[in-house]
Amino acid sequence: MNHIEAQQIIKTEHILSSNRWLDQALQADPPRAKSLVMTIFGDAIVPHGARLWLGSLIELVEPLGVTDRLVRTSVFRLVQDGWLVASREGRRSSYALAPEAGPRFARANHRIYAPPGLDWDGRWTLLLAPNGSIDAGLRAAVRKELEWEGYAMLAPGLLAHPAGDAGSLAEILARVDGAGKIFVCSAAELPGVGARPLGELVREGWNLDGVVQGYRRFIDDFTPLRALLQEGETPAPQAAFAMRSLLIHAYRRVQLHDPMLPLALLPQPWPGSDAYALAQAIYRLVWAPAERHLMEVLRREDADAPQADAAFEARFGGLR
CATH class of the missing domain: 1.10.10.10 (Winged helix-like DNA-binding domain superfamily/Winged helix DNA-binding domain)
Incomplete structure (x- = not known):
């Protein structure tokens, strides 16, 4: 051969x-x-x-x-x-x-x-919708869309992600008719108060x-x-x-x-x-x-x- x-x-x-x-x-x-x-x-x-x-x-x-x-x-x-x-x-x-x-x-x-x-700058994106502030249909739609984006429900009416994208979030809220109806903010750990590190939320919020x-x-x-x-x-x-x-x-x-x-x-x-x-x-x-x-x-x-x-x-x- x-x-x-x-x-x-x-x-x-x-x-x-x-x-x-x-x-x-x-x-x-x-x-x-x-x-x-x-x-x-x-x-x-x-x-x-x-x-x-x-x-x-x-x-x-x-x-x-x-x-x-x-x-x-x-x-x-x-x-x-x-x-x-x-x-x-x-x-x-x-x-x-x-x-x-x-x-x-x-x-x-x-x-x-x-x-x-x-890369993480230590800030979290938080969405807050206290009971009664939005109807059940919008609440379910927002939760469904944002959980697909990786957000976790950390407490009733509180969704969070440590690397939320503002552009994607705006598009999602507009699509489900939630723009202007939900509180959205950025937060970071407050130093010097003896709190648990926010990074530990990952183990509790995400399986x-x-x-x-x-x-x-x-x-x-x-x-x-x-x-x-x-x-x-x-x-x-x-x-x-x-x-x-x-x-x-x-x-x-x-x-x-x-x-x-x-x-x-x-x-x-x-x-x-x-x-x-x-x-x-x-x-x-x-x-x-x-x-x-x-x-x-x-x-x-x-x-x-x-x-x-x-x-x-x-x-x-x-x-x-």
Whole structure:
């Protein structure tokens, strides 16, 4: 056997191993169709104009085990829920990100692709709504939205976060019609009074056990894929897109439950840092062939489908 033949055998073995990992991942944890469509919209479609034809979406998710019928049901429900808007041109349907959903996707993308471990200045964002100050519907809506953002209910009528983002908070309160109806302030520990450190509130206000387990499971599931990609050839474009989609889908599911607290307040070692580094490494290895597959699929239905925007290549600290 000559050198070229040996190299070809090694290449084939790596491709088979990557495909085997993909098959095993889909069998072990098949993605829910609606949630997967959301992942693909945020990761792949938003950078390309936030719109695609239904036929393109069906082709993109078919290798991930999602049927034509499940895709149609998923986009119908996402339109009903206000995430997408539908349009028709003859017998074809297209789906675009709803304008009001844009800020929510932007926040989710920042959580996924920006490095964890916010610098902390010691200040907390507090929201206060004493009993009777707002109605029950608004109270429930604010709590639901802000708990998704990582806020904790520390006492009745008191929500808090040590790294609250003012812009996101303003958008959320406006969307649930809570602007001007809830007290919002910034607070810091008062020195010299013998109080417990405010940092200890993290242990009492946030249960991080599930988040830690989620990150560790993500690391266990995707570390073998990183090893395969680092040792072998670049995967085929379709397989690379499937890997990238499963990667972000799995990472996003953990991120949705992570309150995104400053690293200084988290137990050490924090597995979220290792999970981010793993996601970053795999994404950098598959994004280019995945983009080739994505553009080929999009342009079969729309010859003018745009290339990814500038923000795309800034993901994970820069893709190139």
